[in-house]
Amino acid sequence: MGPHPAVAAIRLAVRRTLTDLAAEAGTTFTAPVREPRERPAGAPLVGAAVGTTLIGNAARHPSGLPRTPAAPGSPLVLVAVSGGADSMALAIAAAFEAPKIGLRVGAVTVDHGLQPGSADRAAQVAERLRSLGLDPVEVVPVRVGRSGGPEAAARDARYAALDEAAERHGAIAVLLGHTRDDQAETVLLGLARGSGSRSLAGMPAQKGRYRRPLLELDRAATRQACSAQAIPVWDDPHNCDPAYTRSRVRHEVLPVLEKHLGGGVVEALARTARLFRDDADALDQWASLAERDLRTGEGALDAVKLAELPPAVRRRVLRRAALRAGCPAGDLFARHLEAVDLLVTGWRGQGPLHLPGGVEATRRCGTLVFRRQGD
Template identity: 65%
Template sequence: MTGPPPAVAAVRRAVRRALGRLGPGDLVLVACSGGADSLALAGAAAFAAPRLGLRAGGVTVDHGLQPGSAERAAAVAATLRGLGLDPVDSVAVRVGAEGGPEGAARTARYTALDTAARRHGAAAVLLGHTRDDQAETVLLRLARGSGARSLAGMPADTGRYLRPLLGLPRAQVRTACADMGLTAWADPHNADFAYARARVRHAALPALEEALGPGVAEALARTADLLRDDADALEEWADSAEAGARAGGPGLDAAALAALPRAVRTRLLRRAALAAGCPAGALGAVHVAGLDRLVTAWRGQSHVDLPGGRRGRRAGGRILVDAPGDPGFARA
């Protein structure tokens, strides 16, 4: 008796491992764009979930950004139903402008997936990101000067979101899709150099492979795994230090912060800024560095301007982040 083709077997194994955290009867939804990666994921989930005592459904999101997108979404939904997935949703979204075209589409997509998961009571949503997607993410964030947490890339498990294929190369996953007899749709945006990820995929990574030899994507993904371990450890350290830094009054105690390593201190300062209402997407390293100078290079300077109209300041030996209307805002 012969088994499935090697690529299909690899994708099914990855999905089985990811689903091992779920309980009998749980529903898992596969997010499927109709591309080869997410179709292979859907096919593997349709095979593996029932054998684990789970239910498997699917969701496809129509971003409305290309002609014929509604018809394409309907075709993807039909394919998912043909695989035996149930329930299957096709959700049309409106993509805004905030965060650029890629960021706005991502926000709309995840909002739709969250809504579908809540509506159906899904225990998990499967995403089709591969090892190559991870490498692209690391390169994009490296170019932005991101810290360890951002360079850690995409985790395999984020709350309800699971990425079973994160350890598999894209070529293997696409071979699995073909071996399953599934016809994938090639999104033209994936080859459009107006998008940063397309430039990384089709220009930057191939150039690195040519200059440094094969294995760059694998090495970048491995780096992300190592940095995630480091970032997790530093977050735990920050958790344990936060109570002491907050003791004694509002804000954070500057002396307690100064005694911490910079990697831990800046995490606490970032948390304080976010808690005060600074938008996460706009709060950058330059803003946190400004807050850090209030701790390590205090010379009586005035406030630090932060996103969302907030201001950071030092008063009475404490670091405070004020919003408009707070008593200390006008004094900053």
């Protein structure tokens, strides 16, 4: 009998991501080979060539996972595991697929230290992952700061810890367990904030070292996969805490939308994200070309030609120029760009404008100049 359909779907999605990663890393893909019958005592369980995987008669974990990892020195992929159903299902699928592709797979669990007993829980998750054959597995305790609200502060601390662990282990990628439901929540939160198309594009399947193999799958599939494989999961109480915006969207807003707008809202929102991603990419490309055309010197743009651009492109050009001059991306908001835009489209001799990061925007003789004070 084959695996449960949810298990099969998750493995397939993970296999695709890992295959891409292996190709990028230049790993030799070798069909699984059998372990030699006579293995000298103490000889390692590895094939002759890097990337060769031995799964033949190697010992198997009761879950059906091959115990034999890819050869030491093979490229390492880390899975970010909270212990919830999404990341546990992802981790177990990665542990199943990675050795077949010549990759090693490990895991990192970040202990945010926000609840009593969080360290014990993280240690239990790590132990479970080790028993499933992931190696290395580590728990990284972090201190969550206060800036930008509790969710943003925890996220910042988590990604800093994941980045650091990836660097330290020389991992080629970090896998995250976001699903289509997370994507739908992200789009809805962006809409409610009045965001532009880049934000409504939601989370990308790939950004830098991060990959999200489950972005096209439902959260329900990860729960089914864990229960079909008898993997205990931990439900983060924050995920159900109405004090958190995302939790309210998940448990109150989306169910109401599903009820009143008909089923398929989650899928539709995820599709919206894909469409916005294409639009945002196209506008970014246009803005990059326009910026090159309009540049008249270091930090200087032709304001008259800028005014002829469609607003969506113009705003992007202005943002790029402000960032280039030294504005920190996280501090540059729509209101700043609207004020700069008025130097272009509503010029009445105003300015200079003071932007975050000590950057000044001034209009002089038909030219818009971005300069960091003191430069």
